[in-house]
Amino acid sequence: MATLLRHFFAMPQFWWVNHNQTARQEIGGQYLWSPKKESNGARSEFYSNMRRASPGDLVLSFFDQAIRYVGRVTEFAFTAPKPAEFKEAGSYWNKEGWLLPVFWTPLEPPVRPKALIEVLGPLLPTKYSPISPTSGSGNQKAYLANISPAVFQTIVTGAAFDRAALERGGANSLTFEIVNEQLEDAVERQITEDLSLDDTVKKSVILARRGQGKFRANVEAVERSCRLTGVTNPSLLIASHIKPWRLCASAQERLDGMNGLLLTPDADHLFDRGFISFNDGGEVLVLPRVDRTDLQRLGFDQLAMQRFGFAEAPTTWHVGAFTVQQQNYLAHHRTEVFVSG
Numbered sequence: 001m002a003t004l005l006r007h008f009f010a011m012p013q014f015w016w017v018n019h020n021q022t023a024r025q026e027i028g029g030q031y032l033w034s035p036k037k038e039s040n041g042a043r044s045e046f047y048s049n050m051r052r053a054s055p056g057d058l059v060l061s062f063f064d065q066a067i068r069y070v071g072r073v074t075e076f077a078f079t080a081p082k083p084a085e086f087k088e089a090g091s092y093w094n095k096e097g098w099l100l101p102v103f104w105t106p107l108e109p110p111v112r113p114k115a116l117i118e119v120l121g122p123l124l125p126t127k128y129s130p131i132s133p134t135s136g137s138g139n140q141k142a143y144l145a146n147i148s149p150a151v152f153q154t155i156v157t158g159a160a161f162d163r164a165a166l167e168r169g170g171a172n173s174l175t176f177e178i179v180n181e182q183l184e185d186a187v188e189r190q191i192t193e194d195l196s197l198d199d200t201v202k203k204s205v206i207l208a209r210r211g212q213g214k215f216r217a218n219v220e221a222v223e224r225s226c227r228l229t230g231v232t233n234p235s236l237l238i239a240s241h242i243k244p245w246r247l248c249a250s251a252q253e254r255l256d257g258m259n260g261l262l263l264t265p266d267a268d269h270l271f272d273r274g275f276i277s278f279n280d281g282g283e284v285l286v287l288p289r290v291d292r293t294d295l296q297r298l299g300f301d302q303l304a305m306q307r308f309g310f311a312e313a314p315t316t317w318h319v320g321a322f323t324v325q326q327q328n329y330l331a332h333h334r335t336e337v338f339v340s341g
Contacts, residue, residue, distance in 0.1 A: 012054075012056050012057050012058060013052070013053065013054065013057040013058075013146060014057065014058050014059075014060075014147045014149055014151065015049065015053060015057060015058070015059040015060070015073075015144055015145065015146060015147065016059070016060045016062060016130040016131075016145045016147045016151070017032055017059055017061055017062065017130075017143060017145075018063070018130055018138045018142050018143060018145075019032070019062070019063055019143070020062075020063045020064065021086075021089045021090060022089050022090065023061060023063035023064075023068075025083060025085045025086055025089075027061065029083065029085065029174070030074075030101060030102060030103055030104060030174055031083075031099055031100060031101050031102055031174050032059075032099075032100040032102055033082065033083055033086075033097055033099050033100070034046070034050050034098050034143050034144065035047060035082075035090075035093045035096075035097040035098075036094065036096065036097050036098060037094065038141070039092045039093065039094070044141070044143070045128050046128065046142055046143035046144050046145060047097075047098065047143060047144070049143075049146060050077045050098035050144055051076075051077050051098060051339055051340070053073045053076075053077065053100055053144070054073060054076065054289050055073055055074055055075060055076065056072065057072070057073040058070060058071070058072060058073075058152060058166070059071040059072070059073065059102055059144075060147070060152065060155055061104065062130065062131070062138065065112060065113075065114070066110040066112045067107055067110060067112075067155050068106065068107055068110045069104045069105065069106055069161075070104070070105055070107050070156065070161045070166065071102040071103060071104045071105070071166075072102065072103050072166040073100060073101070073102055074101045074102065074103050074174075074175075075100070075101040075174070075175055075176060076100075076176075076273075076274070076289075076339050077098040077099060077100040077339070078098070078099060078176050078273075078274065078337075079097075079098065079099075079247065079336055079337065080096075080097065080098070080099035080179060080183065081095055081096055081097075081183070082094075082095050082097060099174070099179065100144075101174040101175065103165070105162040106161065106162075107155075107156065107159050107160070107161045108159060108160050109159060110159075111156075111158075111159050112136075113155070114135070114136035114137075115136075116136075116154060116155070117133070117134070117136040119154055120133075120136070120151065120154050120155075121133035121134060121136075123150045123151045123154060124147070125145065125146065125147065125148075128142070128145055128146070129142070130142045130145035130147070176273060180246070184209060184245065184246045187245075187246045191205055191206060191251075192206075197251060201251055204255060205251045205254050205255065208241075208245060208254045209254075211238050211239035211240060211241075212239070214255055215239060215241075215255050215257070215260065216239040216260075217257075218255060218257030218260070219260035219261070219262060220234070220239070220257075220262070221257050222257045222258060222260070222323075222326075223260065223261055223262045224262070225237075225262060226261075226262055226263050226264045226267055227261060227262075227263070227267075227278070227319040227320070228263065228267040228276075228284070228300065228319065229264050229267060231264050237262040237263065237264060238262070238263055238264070238265060238268040239260050239261075239262060240260060240261050240263050241254070241259055241260055242259050242260060242261060242326065242329035242330055242332070242333050243259055243329045243332045243333060243336075244337065247332075247336065256325075256329075258323060258325035258326050258328075258329065259326075259329045266298045266299070266300075267300075270290075270298075270300075272337075273339075274287070274337040274338045274339040275287045275290050276338075277330070277333050277334050277337070277338035278319065278322065278330055278333075279330075279334075280321070280322055280327040280330065281318065281321050281322075282318045282319045282321045282322060283316050283317065283318050284317040284318070284319060285334070285338060287338070287339050287340050288340060289339075289340075302317055
């Protein structure tokens with residue numbers, strides 16, 4: 001296993017997912033999906049773990065009383081509707097949740113935790129364990145649970161999986177960009193068919209999807225430059241929605257200049273993907289798992305210095321306070337888009 005792990009992050013995490021209801025859909029579709037909260041609105045540690053998983057992490061798939069697949073996380077989680085292929089499974093779940101792309105490969109032969117429980121039990125987490133440490137049965141409400149390398153090693157010892165395929169990441173086509181494009185296409189079709197909107201509004205809302213037209217003009221009336229880089233040349237700036245276009249509840253939100261920032265393309269990608277965000281006072285929030293060197297290569301040395309607390313720069317970076325209206329949209333971004341929100 002040591003050879004395999006050297007190809008992943010320096011400190012990969014290990015996960016165990018209980019997905020008896022949806023395993024076949026998630027394995028076939030190369031992902032995991034969970035609601036954001038329990039049906040009563042309560043926070044779930046197991047659902048919150050979806051945002052803590054990082055590319056390169058390894059996942060054990062448990063269903064039908066056995067570990068049958070090993071997966072490698074290929075993307076950070078992002079907001080997505082409940083997959084249509086779930087049909088009636090989890091009918092009480094909320095319609096919107098976290099989608100975590102994972103490349104899966106079979107574990108041969110499947111491993112039954114109950115047969116290993118005497119060894120496995122003491123290694124399981126004392127809190128938020130995926131299974132009972134005494135019986136080996138799956139714990140109720142447990143979905144994605146963090147486990148130790150020792151638990152992972154205990155399960156895979158004596159079984160085989162395609163390590164080379166996991167190293168390559170497989171042919172997982174579920175990237176944020178692809179899924180986001182598909183979801184936005186669906187929203188655009190709904191807007192086109194909406195009889196309550198006149199043609200002028202429809203055109204403006206559809207142009208706003210790409211940061212163009214009336215939306216851009218409205219943003220330029222509020223913002224004058226990129227908050228991160230200070231670039232002022234309009235040709236180098238993208239009008240980016242704070243609350244994503246596809247998640248807006250109305251045409252008004254999609255066209256509201258207070259729901260936008262002017263950002264350079266790299267800054268736009270970091271913000272859109274949830275790798276950075278802002279608090280109401282203008283402090284830049286940085287995803288802890290973003291690599292320092294990557295930030296520097298993008299030209300964001302100050303982000304890198306803030307992220308790692310270098311002596312050469314303050315530990316926080318402020319870009320100016322936001323208006324009350326912008327703060328409302330930023331609250332959504334921090335909780336629904338920012339990966340560490």
